[in-house]
Amino acid sequence: MHTQLMTKCARWLGACCIVASAGLAFAQDKTFEDKLGPGDVIKVQVYQSPDLSIETRILESGDVSYPLVGTLRLAGLSIPEAEAVLVKSLKSGGFLRSPQVNITVTQARRKVVSILGAVGRPGQFPLEYNNARLSDVLALAGGILPTGSDTVIITGQRGGKPWRQEIDVASLYLDGKAASDIPIQGGEVVYVHRAPVFYVYGEAQRPGSYRIERNMTFVQALVTAGGPTQRGTEKRLKLFRQDADGKVREMSPELSDMVRPDDVIYVRESLF
Numbered sequence: 001m002h003t004q005l006m007t008k009c010a011r012w013l014g015a016c017c018i019v020a021s022a023g024l025a026f027a028q029d030k031t032f033e034d035k036l037g038p039g040d041v042i043k044v045q046v047y048q049s050p051d052l053s054i055e056t057r058i059l060e061s062g063d064v065s066y067p068l069v070g071t072l073r074l075a076g077l078s079i080p081e082a083e084a085v086l087v088k089s090l091k092s093g094g095f096l097r098s099p100q101v102n103i104t105v106t107q108a109r110r111k112v113v114s115i116l117g118a119v120g121r122p123g124q125f126p127l128e129y130n131n132a133r134l135s136d137v138l139a140l141a142g143g144i145l146p147t148g149s150d151t152v153i154i155t156g157q158r159g160g161k162p163w164r165q166e167i168d169v170a171s172l173y174l175d176g177k178a179a180s181d182i183p184i185q186g187g188e189v190v191y192v193h194r195a196p197v198f199y200v201y202g203e204a205q206r207p208g209s210y211r212i213e214r215n216m217t218f219v220q221a222l223v224t225a226g227g228p229t230q231r232g233t234e235k236r237l238k239l240f241r242q243d244a245d246g247k248v249r250e251m252s253p254e255l256s257d258m259v260r261p262d263d264v265i266y267v268r269e270s271l272f
Contacts, residue, residue, distance in 0.1 A: 036082055037075050037186060038062055039109030044086065047100040052090075055106060062160055068095050076159050079103050111186025115141040118148030118192045133181045134167060137190060144169065147211070148192045156188030170214070196261030200225040203232025203267045212259055219255040221265060231269050238266040 036042065038060045046052040056064050062075025069089040074082045083101045090099040111127045120142020127137075134152070138144060144152075150170040156163055171177045184190065198221055201207045205226025213220070218237060228234055239251040241263055259265075 035075075035185065036077055036079070036105070037109060037111075040105055041107035042074075042082075043104050043106050045102045045104075046086075046090070046096070047102070049096065049099070052095075069093060073160065076157075079105070109186070113137050113184050113186065114189045116189065116191045118145045118194055119143065120145060127184070127186055131183045133183055134169070134190070135172065135181050137184050138169070138192075141190075144192050147195055149195045150214075151193070153191045153193065154182075154184070154188055155191070156185060158185065198259050198261070198263040198265060200265045200267065202238075202265075203229045203269050205229055212261060216259045217255065218253050218257055218259060218265065221259050221263075222255075222267070225265075225267075228267055228270075232267045233270040234267070236268050238268060240264040240266070 036058060038058050040058045041055065042058065042064070043055045044053060044066070052067055054067065056066075058064055058075055063071045063073050066072050066086070066089075069086075072085060072089065074085065077085065083103050086101045086103070087099050090096045090101075112124045113127055113132075114124050115137060116122050119138065122141060125137065125140045134154070138152070144150075151166055151168050154163075154165050154167065165182070167180050167182070168177075172181050195211045197209045198212055198216075199209050200221065204222070205228070207225065210221070210224050218239075219234070222228070222234055222237070234255065237253055237255075239253045240248050241251060241260060242248050
């Protein structure tokens with residue numbers, strides 16, 4: 001009995017070690033995946049060169065001041081990339097022949113993302129883990145409202161330069177464009193504009209403004225507004241559309257034509 005108990009304990013301890021090792025490896029991988037940024041406090045260790053081992057904060061400019069070398073841009077780099085920059089600088093400057101550099105983050109900046117516009121709970125949200133994707137942060141804000149656009153705008157800085165990208169969120173799922181579900185970095189802003197709308201007036205059952213759905217035609221727009229009244233007709237619709245130069249043109253669309261944002265549709269009265 002004693003032997004069996006010892007065997008079980010040994011197996012249990014072995015399993016715990018495997019899990020712990022896997023967890024440590026996962027944590028290290030996540031650290032390497034993350035990017036350094038302004039506000040991070042890093043510890044630089046150069047083996048056999050204690051005078052070059054320092055602890056410093058990355059400035060808002062993304063730079064650090066390093067002995068002998070001077071100013072280095074480390075923001076936007078992963079830890080291995082930053083270590084490679086230091087190794088190259090020390091070698092090219094003739095300070096060390098084969099420097100061995102190790103960088104650790106001793107104090108990470110609080111990484112938050114701002115989510116604004118037509119979402120359930122606009123505001124600032126902390127990024128709880130590395131490589132949080134667009135779909136993750138939208139879920140933090142309660143998702144896009146029914147009045148929100150399918151296209152979101154992401155702004156921030158990447159690689160030390162201003163960065164902006166528009167992404168069609170619906171295409172992530174409707175068209176399987178998983179690559180568009182990009183990682184979001186701390187300090188970036190995700191903005192959801194209002195959904196594009198069209199307007200209906202005249203002899204329509206429910207005149208007003210309505211959201212434009214994907215690939216919406218004028219017959220679908222007319223149905224959305226309840227169709228014509230008893231005095232109205234779907235024939236000879238009148239359309240008012242604004243050009244790129246700001247001028248409004250009057251048109252007579254076909255029912256199969258596509259509706260555009262801010263189109264104004266007038267439902268005429270039947271002649272008979």
